[in-house]
């Protein structure tokens with residue numbers, strides 16, 4: 001049990017009763033602060049999409065601004081990153097931002113206004129990235145698929161074939177669309193680019209995939225890979241992790257997009273000077289990252305991928321046992337980090353999410369935009385184990401029953417548990 005949990009909980013419990021605070025001016029901030037206090041108090045909530053590992057949460061509070069410690073921490077982080085999946089990574093930028101900022105860093109450092117980007121639209125997060133691309137002034141060639149389907153690679157092939165003048169400067173793709181639970185085939189994208197010897201940069205959003213799903217930056221010729229701290233790394237939100245290939249770094253020398261906060265040039269200058277950041281970094285998150293990577297390292301990255309595959313498969317067995325459908329339409333695109341579950345038309349999926357939170361302290365994901373009201377999402381990524389997943393699935397069953405869906409309690413859990421009991425390996429350190 002996390003000791004901070006007790007301390008904070010006791011403090012909250014024994015606080016004198018105050019009259020309600022009247023919102024004057026900063027009412028929204030006060031409202032948010034109150035909400036946060038409640039969240040801290042109920043930290044035991046089962047959060048499956050942004051689950052902070054207990055150890056990372058504690059370590060993240062140890063950081064201070066001693067330069068030597070900071071530099072030691074960074075070189076350790078780089079070393080561990082090399083070991084866990086970026087063996088030949090050339091340049092890493094650890095930016096105080098979120099996934100959205102990491103997107104902007106990738107685009108503005110490698111491209112110039114008016115540059116043509118082929119961008120796949122398959123769900124809300126790819127839509128938001130496309131919106132950012134358009135607002136930054138790029139010429140975005142959108143390739144849309146029905147939500148629940150993966151990127152339309154046949155369309156990409158046609159565009160590459162016709163692009164004799166090499167007007168496509170980049171292909172932008174979300175590896176794992178968190179809104180629909182669809183994983184795209186990056187190896188196939190690389191094969192197409194190679195088949196046409198096309199020099200376009202490959203920019204990949206790995207926010208809900210990197211450190212959870214197999215990701216091969218070098219083999220797949222990814223030029224910029226990016227993620228955010230709050231997903232598979234199970235850290236608090238606030239760090240954007242951007243990794244650039246030599247080709248992307250080269251492109252950054254001539255890219256004319258306006259950038260200040262995200263300018264790689266400033267980072268590189270400060271790296272060379274040995275002070276690393278052009279501004280104050282988030283020390284807490286660096287320590288958190290170090291710890292998160294230690295956890296991954298301890299488990300072994302391959303085992304992390306296998307665990308996610310087990311959790312994803314078990315969830316899909318549960319969904320099937322409930323008689324519900326996966327929003328993802330093709331088995332080869334099923335996501336091992338998030339499952340979007342389609343509800344019958346007579347149920348509003350937002351009610352499921354609201355009810356799960358209010359009654360069972362369980363955090364599910366809403367259906368977003370085109371699939372709002374139609375799907376709810378079960379996150380199974382990061383610091384989550386088999387038993388926690390079963391707890392989450394049993395919560396979902398109770399909610400389904402509460403909202404009037406004829407579910408047999410225990411049916412999904414039994415299907416998932418049957419699978420997990422066959423495939424969960426012994427914990428290596430306990431053999």
Ligand SMILES: Cc1ncc(COP(=O)(O)O)c(C=O)c1O
Nearest residue numbers: 098099100125178205207208228
């Ligand atoms: C695939 C994907 N990309 C980008 C984002 C945006 O990241 P952030 O909310 O950290 O800005 C998210 C957020 O969930 C995501 O799932």
